[in-house]
Amino acid sequence: MGKYIIRRLLQMIPVIIGTTFLIFYMVFALPGDPTAGKCGERPCPAAYVAKYRAEHNLDDPMPIRYAKYVAKTATGDLGTNRYGVKVTEDLKKRYVVTGKLALMAVAVEVVIGIAAGILSGIRKGRFIDNLVLVSTLFVISIPVFVIGALCQYFLGVKWGLFPVTVSAKPTLYELFMPAFVLGSLSIAYVARLTRTNLVENLRADYVRTAIAKGLSRKRAVGLHALRNSMIPVITFVGFDFGGLLGGAIVTERIFNIQGIGGYIFRSIYNRDGVAVVGAVTALVIVYLLVNLLVDLLYGVLDPRISHD
Amino acid sequence: MTESATVVQAVEATNAAGDVGEARSLGADAWRALRKKPLFWVSLVLITIFVLMAIWPSLFTNTDPDHAVLRQARERPNANAWFGRDIQGYDIYSRVVYGARASILVGVLTTTFTVLLGGAIGTLAAYAGGWVDALVSRVTDIFFAVPLLLGAILFMAATQPRGKPYFVIILLVVTAISILGWPSLARLMRSSVMQVLPNDYVQAARALGASPWRIIRKHIIPNAMGPLIVVSTINLGAYIAAEATLSFLGIGLQPPVISWGVSISDAIVGLRTTPHMLAFPSLFLSLTVLAFIMLGDAIRDAFDPKTR
Numbered sequence: 001m002g003k004y005i006i007r008r009l010l011q012m013i014p015v016i017i018g019t020t021f022l023i024f025y026m027v028f029a030l031p032g033d034p035t036a037g038k039c040g041e042r043p044c045p046a047a048y049v050a051k052y053r054a055e056h057n058l059d060d061p062m063p064i065r066y067a068k069y070v071a072k073t074a075t076g077d078l079g080t081n082r083y084g085v086k087v088t089e090d091l092k093k094r095y096v097v098t099g100k101l102a103l104m105a106v107a108v109e110v111v112i113g114i115a116a117g118i119l120s121g122i123r124k125g126r127f128i129d130n131l132v133l134v135s136t137l138f139v140i141s142i143p144v145f146v147i148g149a150l151c152q153y154f155l156g157v158k159w160g161l162f163p164v165t166v167s168a169k170p171t172l173y174e175l176f177m178p179a180f181v182l183g184s185l186s187i188a189y190v191a192r193l194t195r196t197n198l199v200e201n202l203r204a205d206y207v208r209t210a211i212a213k214g215l216s217r218k219r220a221v222g223l224h225a226l227r228n229s230m231i232p233v234i235t236f237v238g239f240d241f242g243g244l245l246g247g248a249i250v251t252e253r254i255f256n257i258q259g260i261g262g263y264i265f266r267s268i269y270n271r272d273g274v275a276v277v278g279a280v281t282a283l284v285i286v287y288l289l290v291n292l293l294v295d296l297l298y299g300v301l302d303p304r305i306s307h308d
Numbered sequence: 309m310t311e312s313a314t315v316v317q318a319v320e321a322t323n324a325a326g327d328v329g330e331a332r333s334l335g336a337d338a339w340r341a342l343r344k345k346p347l348f349w350v351s352l353v354l355i356t357i358f359v360l361m362a363i364w365p366s367l368f369t370n371t372d373p374d375h376a377v378l379r380q381a382r383e384r385p386n387a388n389a390w391f392g393r394d395i396q397g398y399d400i401y402s403r404v405v406y407g408a409r410a411s412i413l414v415g416v417l418t419t420t421f422t423v424l425l426g427g428a429i430g431t432l433a434a435y436a437g438g439w440v441d442a443l444v445s446r447v448t449d450i451f452f453a454v455p456l457l458l459g460a461i462l463f464m465a466a467t468q469p470r471g472k473p474y475f476v477i478i479l480l481v482v483t484a485i486s487i488l489g490w491p492s493l494a495r496l497m498r499s500s501v502m503q504v505l506p507n508d509y510v511q512a513a514r515a516l517g518a519s520p521w522r523i524i525r526k527h528i529i530p531n532a533m534g535p536l537i538v539v540s541t542i543n544l545g546a547y548i549a550a551e552a553t554l555s556f557l558g559i560g561l562q563p564p565v566i567s568w569g570v571s572i573s574d575a576i577v578g579l580r581t582t583p584h585m586l587a588f589p590s591l592f593l594s595l596t597v598l599a600f601i602m603l604g605d606a607i608r609d610a611f612d613p614k615t616r
């Protein structure tokens with residue numbers, strides 16, 4: 001187990017380096033002069049431009065710039081953004097918000113998605129099954145920004161059930177509707193995945209044996225079939241967590257959430273490369289760690305899968 | 309896993325028993341099952357209509373989508389303008405008809421590129437094995453770890469689509485989504501080729517002295533394509549939604565280009581006062597996405613004997 005984790009962590013290093021280089025390259029390929037507009041309504045003095053370019057290694061070729069950046073990052077220093085604020089401080093503040101939002105979205109998708117999947121799986125072909133299938137198709141086909149705007153208008157503005165926008169230090173209640181919107185697409189996928197796997201496993205011999213042994217149907221489904229059906233679902237949720245963190249851009253925009261998505265979006269537009277690379281690197285690391293965690297969870301769900 | 313295996317067997321059976329008259333192969337069985345499904349026909353009809361709309365929009369409307377009647381701006385649906393008029397006084401019905409082209413083009417081109425790229429890379433990794441497989445898999449991981457939406461935003465910002473001609477912008481959007489969309493298909497193709505490789509007919513072809521290129525082209529690809537086709541049909545819908553999301557964020561297609569995403573993003577501010585401006589483009593977008601997802605679902609079910 002320990003060996004496996006160490007091997008996986010070592011394998012992450014090239015992926016992290018590759019991804020950050022990709023992002024680094026794309027960000028600094030952005031057209032535009034980073035010192036433009038830094039000195040108000042006049043061009044910056046030549047001395048300042050020279051100092052700025054030297055500080056940010058702008059005159060070095062790309063691979064050397066990247067190497068210098070990595071060397072600085074390795075000491076825990078992500079640099080300062082355009083406004084002179086430390087990127088690490090910005091990220092700390094923003095990731096708390098987006099992390100909260102994404103975790104809530106995962107909770108929503110797991111609870112509602114699996115429940116709907118089980119309901120339709122054990123009643124295959126009946127009314128509830130068709131209802132779940134049709135409604136999930138419906139949710140998948142509507143773009144998330146339309147769902148967001150509709151929820152905001154009906155649940156927020158018209159019926160006043162939830163706050164319309166979110167404050168800078170959001171409470172769980174404020175984040176509930178955005179989390180639901182963010183997770184809506186995944187709810188549909190989780191429900192369908194759970195249903196498909198449950199239906200397949202319900203026909204397996206071990207479930208028949210369990211029922212023949214005299215186990216109640218509840219126990220046979222809940223303990224035997226469901227546990228074996230969870231592996232693909234957990235895999236999906238693991239992959240999805242990273243997607244939710246990155247995909248929160250749209251939801252954050254609709255509900256005015258001060259999260260990481262909006263930060264990255266604004267930084268791209270401000271040609272603030274340092275901030276973008278730092279934020280995306282953090283995102284990729286979280287994503288890789290979550291996937292490692294998921295792989296370790298396989299062993300818990302199915303003892304036949306061991307990592308030794 | 310099992311799902312892809314059955315699809316592989318199904319395709320295999322079609323190829324093997326293609327010219328046998330009496331016995332029904334799995335492929336013929338699948339077609340028989342497919343023919344009886346109303347959902348399959350509904351999605352096929354919808355797709356035909358939207359593709360026709362994309363190729364010859366003038367078949368569906370005589371109104372010029374760029375003819376603005378400012379006096380009638382924001383008019384509700386009426387006998388003259390079936391879907392009403394938008395804030396510029398454009399006829400929404402003709403905008404919706406002409407908007408199909410952008411969405412369908414993005415969907416079809418992105419699917420083509422991701423299938424070609426992902427399929428080729430996945431096949432190469434699985435067939436070559438060894439260090440090639442390890443290297444290619446790490447590269448795939450690197451691209452997989454970048455969230456689709458973030459990467460696309462970065463790419464679009466770096467290439468500055470504003471003011472470029474129609475097809476260039478479409479191609480840029482297609483490239484942005486393709487760059488980050490191929491890894492999931494490459495992984496899928498890799499695993500499905502790995503299932504085909506140990507089969508006897510592949511060994512037999514190798515023993516007979518067939519070149520690797522011939523083995524891949526004649527034996528592996530036809531038998532491993534099944535899952536790729538199903539997933540990319542479903543993805544096609546998702547890519548269309550992704551294009552609309554980019555337009556919503558203001559970095560995909562831009563006016564004066566007519567597209568559903570642009571119309572939705574223009575209309576979303578008026579959700580409360582002029583819901584018809586939002587409803588019709590969203591409806592068409594959702595119907596298109598829905599049609600492709602339903603088609604993919606139907607094909608998968610038909611090829612999977614367990615769901616019959």
